[in-house]
Amino acid sequence: MTSMQTEPDTDADQIRQAVDACLESFLDRRQLPSNLDEAVRYALLGPGKRARPRLALAWCRALGGSDDDSLPGGGAVEMIHAFSLVHDDLPALDNDDLRRGRATTHIRFGEAMALLAGDALMSLAFEIARECSEPDRVVRELATACTEMIAGQVLDTLGGEGDRPWAQADPLDRLRRVHRGKTGALIRASCRIGAICAGVADDSAELRAATDFADAIGLMFQIVDDLLDEEQSAEHVGKATGKDREAGKLTYPGVVGIEPARDEVRRLKEQALRSLESLGPKTEPLREICHTLSVRTR
Amino acid sequence: MTSMQTEPDTDADQIRQAVDACLESFLDRRQLPSNLDEAVRYALLGPGKRARPRLALAWCRALGGSDDDSLPGGGAVEMIHAFSLVHDDLPALDNDDLRRGRATTHIRFGEAMALLAGDALMSLAFEIARECSEPDRVVRELATACTEMIAGQVLDTLGGEGDRPWAQADPLDRLRRVHRGKTGALIRASCRIGAICAGVADDSAELRAATDFADAIGLMFQIVDDLLDEEQSAEHVGKATGKDREAGKLTYPGVVGIEPARDEVRRLKEQALRSLESLGPKTEPLREICHTLSVRTR
Known part of the structure; x- marks a missing residue:
């Protein structure tokens, strides 16, 4: 069973390399001022799982598309993700000094450069998105998801200030809406962009399956994160909060x-696995991703 | 000659109202969290000339297009412009408290909200751009210009740190490159988007004329700004710096x-007026804009 267990990692490594190569080639051609280029690459190409492009590529492959079709779309989603991390880490928001064991972008390059590098990453995402096989629909998915993500961050960080209906809403509804924005929207865009780059229509059963799968694993991902936070605190702090x-x-x-x-x-x-049922054997990597994300609870 | 002088203002007022109505209608439909919505509208719909959408609409009209074709593209450019002002005013960059006689967005709503409202304005620009008659090409113009603008801001604010060839470049070359990025790129996008929304092809003489016109008035606008700065300082401070x-x-x-x-x-x-010569009588409003921009030297 060893090959069964190492295969997904090999697949993940291969996808990570392909995504990074696509992003590097784009940045090589783009020729930004060298200090901006350095900050953008630092924020974009550091350690990380490239989970979102992996979802895009896995969905594109599952529906018969090639990696060439979906790589720029996957790269675009990773750029939006990187932009959000750089801005979220800034002193005005989470004020984090470290991310994945490295100095955050503003600690390394200063606040002004981190602000502008984050801005550039969003803008560059829309440039690279135009290089995939379905530019118009991919830009639609990307722009909507990006706005939803920012709106989710506003709800999470700044709460319902000035927003009476929000402040009075049921806590579970509020939580779901924050999750749907902050993490769910971009995971949804990743899966849908992958499917779209495989050429499926907007009203197809395949795109609906990609959406259902994404919405299930997106929320699951966030609940697992919350659970890990509870468990790690219980371990380290010695109490269950x-x-x-x-x-x-x-x-x-x-x-x-x-x-x-x-x-x-x-x-x-x-629910996520059920959404894959009608799609045939090429969905095995998607099952693997779903399993990997859920198993983090243990 | 009174009507000659008031006509352009009436035209400018009418365009301003149409642009603001288009942006407000889009935001009404978009339903952002109410505190984010408030900050976005504050930054976007306050005092201002809407000079960039006016260029887009004037170019679209000059080439036979309708305002319905170009309004979402003009609105998108205004959103990119508003995003850049909100982020430029932040303490990490220019640290400005006032803009056009009002508190800047971060003074009014706090730094976290200003950061996120700026982000949202960029993202929303790509959403509204998709509503115009040529979404794919308009997104291309918008994304390229937005990245160029950010790169220009990096060169202007952070100089050539870590960028040896830049630091050694001729001052006039550096200045032109900053201007081309900071103000030129978005003025170029405005004119080109207007022409594109009128339906002209990428390799057409009309699109080349729009580009030449934009590049001339973009640089002119910036030099006039620099001259005003010199003259105002000479007046107020009593010396010629x-x-x-x-x-x-x-x-x-x-x-x-x-x-x-x-x-x-x-x-x-x-040079700007020469680029209009072959295009017929509908370019009169473009001549007026060119004149208005140049006459600010006096």
């Missing part, structure tokens, strides 16, 4: 309890 | 001298 919850943020286990949150992960995993 | 020059920034009159800079304005104005 997470640091997000301490920081006054709503978390899934905080609102519904730990066991119901675990049940929800199982339910969402089944 | 501008505040930009005092701040260590390169300015056109600072590099070539005041009279040669005025000569350059005249030369660029003639």
